Amino acid sequence: MSALKLYDTATRTVRDFTPIKKGEVSIYLCGATVQAAPHIGHIRSGVNFDILRRWLIASGNNVTFVRNVTDIDDKILQKAVIEKTPWWAVAMKYERAFSDAYAALNVLPPTYEPRATGHITQMIELMETLISNGSAYAPGNGDVYLEVRKLKRYLSLSNQKLDDLLPAGDADETYKRDPRDFALWKAAKPGEPYWPTPWGAGRPGWHLECSAMAEAYLGKSFDIHGGGLDLIFPHHENEIAQSEAAGSDFAKLWMHNAWVTTAGEKMSKSLGNSLLVTEILKRVRGVELRWYLGSAHYRSMLEFSFEALEESAVAFRRIENFLNRAVEVLGKNSEPIISKEFTKLMDDDLAVPQALALLSESLKSGNSALTSGDLKKIAEAASHIRGVLSILGCDPFERAYAQSGNANLSEAMDGLIALLLEQREAARLRKDFSAADSIRDRITSLGITIEDTADGPRWSVT
RNA sequence: GGUCGGGUGGCCGAGAGGCGAGGCUCGGGACUGCAAAUCCCGCUACACGGGUUCAAAUCCCGUCCCGACCUCCA
Structure with a gap:
């Protein structure tokens, strides 16, 4: 009988958590955009939600945990140019880097780890739904936009008003009905990767994949959606907008982890390599x-x-x-x-x-x-x-x-140190402390700590 | 401009009306041949100014400072 309470970003309160289906918890966590190696801020998100997951499991729940990989986006394409390598090689390289980091920190592998590029079909279906019910439009250039003014509600998670938003700076607004409409799909520019759609060749906008994949793996309604604080707007707002416009209930509770900061500031990707x-x-x-x-x-x-x-x-x-x-x-x-x-x-x-x-x-x-x-x-x-x-x-x-050492080697080491410690004990017994200390100093200088306990000396590698 | 979050002792970091989280550092002590480890004791704070209250770090009003988001973000 769990009495778990969680903070819900949507209501800004700590409230009772009751899974849709008793004993089953479904979680969608926004994972990495694999365009660079992870720094410790990225991995904090993984750790925080892994703790949540372990706690839910320990409380007797079956947890379905989905963490996506965004393997196509503007920055990956930019990186491909910089690294003079295909975009998919960039994505694979950094996806591995993230996987290695998760593994090193003992973050449980997700139940499912879907990649955006593997779910284009679901995204197209979602866009078809949105266009046919009038929520989205394809202006004809290959882009597809969601028309935010038509939404029953928008910006409820970040508690903003549409008219208060600063207009998008560099967005090409010529095809948008409203500057705040956001791209579900982006027409391919020359040389860019593309997938065919009824509206032209292009690639997914950032938000679409999460709506499509959350539904594919967790259904139209699921328990918890998580991510970093900075995803609240626009990413999560836009996910809500798309999914609700398509008739989904979407997430019941929203959780966001805070950042790792340096000098009070958010760790930015331009910070260099020292915090990788x-x-x-x-x-x-x-x-x-x-x-x-x-x-x-x-x-x-x-x-x-x-x-x-x-x-x-x-x-x-x-x-x-x-x-x-x-x-x-x-x-x-x-x-x-x-x-x-x-x-x-x-x-x-x-x-x-x-x-x-x-x-x-x-x-x-x-x-x-x-x-x-x-x-x-x-x-x-x-x-x-x-x-x-x-x-x-x-x-x-x-x-x-677990240490993946050589068992024979550690046994030999154990024996050798025991031998030295016996000699030291003998010296101590005959009160020859300078001899005893000299043995200890030699062992210490090799990076091994000696402690005298009531049960005799013990050693450990420092 | 809008929205959101902060400012706690030498440091890190909880709490959110009363009985001072915890850790690290530092000082003292116990143990020990010495050391290490361990334990015990000590130091004690809530940005500032008002207010509410028997009682405020916590609530209210105001001020200052810091940070985040506003269509690239964990």
Whole structure:
């Protein structure tokens, strides 16, 4: 019995979430336009919605999760010219880059991951519907526009008035009945890729694909539509306009994640390469980046700095260290438990930051139990921590984060270090501390940390 | 111009009328041959000016500052 509440952009309130079909949740997330490698802002969206998805699953729902790939658009075509390569090669290259980033951050693969170019047929059908019912028009040049003045309602998501909008600057308005009408379909210019349609050869406008694909995979009505804040207008407004004009109910609830900012500003694509996921992953592991991106509330801006990232990674290693020690002491891993308190927090619009305070309590209690040797409490703490981490997608024991090392090699290493530690222990016993410290220093300089515990020394690679 | 979101301690980051989230840093202590790890204690804030209230970071009015969107955007 879920009491999940989520913030709905459409009503600007936190409200009860009830799926259309009990136990089944359908989500459409606007994915990447594959025109450049992902930076950490792009991937935050993936992480935030992955947390939502994991929570819905943990709450007993079957989740159908659709995340599209926009593999044709103006920027991809521009990039193809710059990179002197076909547009589809550009799209494929960056789609792979996104896939790699999602995988590195343990973002669950979507149930379906449709590409725009694979759904031209559905888009044409949608346009036919819109033209035949008078919502859209083809002025004859190959373009197809949606006539926004004819809509029963428009701009309800962003709460704007049509007449307040600034007129589009560089739009070629000669074919538009109103400057605010937007393109469903764009006529191909010479040299551009095109698909044939009853109105001429061209390619999809940006918004059409999401309406077409959402209906294809989720039907005329589905539970949650998500994306970044900047998609509210125009992208999501236009999706609503198209789909409603075509007779769909479309999304029941709208969720938008906030940005990763630098110096208070939205991360822009012209910022350079330093914040690309691949670059960040040279500094911290995937699980640590995910922990960082997931740790702020999804509707709060996350002010990025390398200091904050490093700090966050250190905090995560502390948790990981406890879990590893718990396994050593207990001889086995503790099963994740989702506590009532945690459930209450997550049900409250995914209150992750407060859940982290809860985790912090478990960590303290677990570490204390480790000192006192209270096995029951150690297991309890480990279970609660793993419960939280499993929802955040940061459980270090998850397969996505498993070390793919050479088993023989680590066994040999284990033996070698044990040998050194035995010598050090012998030196300590005879109070030859300078010999003991010199062994420790040598080991430390190789990047291995030695800790003396009540149960003897333990080592870990830093 | 319209719409939306912010300003919280040295830093990050929650909360949204009362009983001061949490983490990091810093200071002190316990433990330890030393270190590391861990635990305990301490430091304590809500942009500014008014107002409402027994009580305001939270509500209201005003001001300042920052950011986002307005047909390329996570």
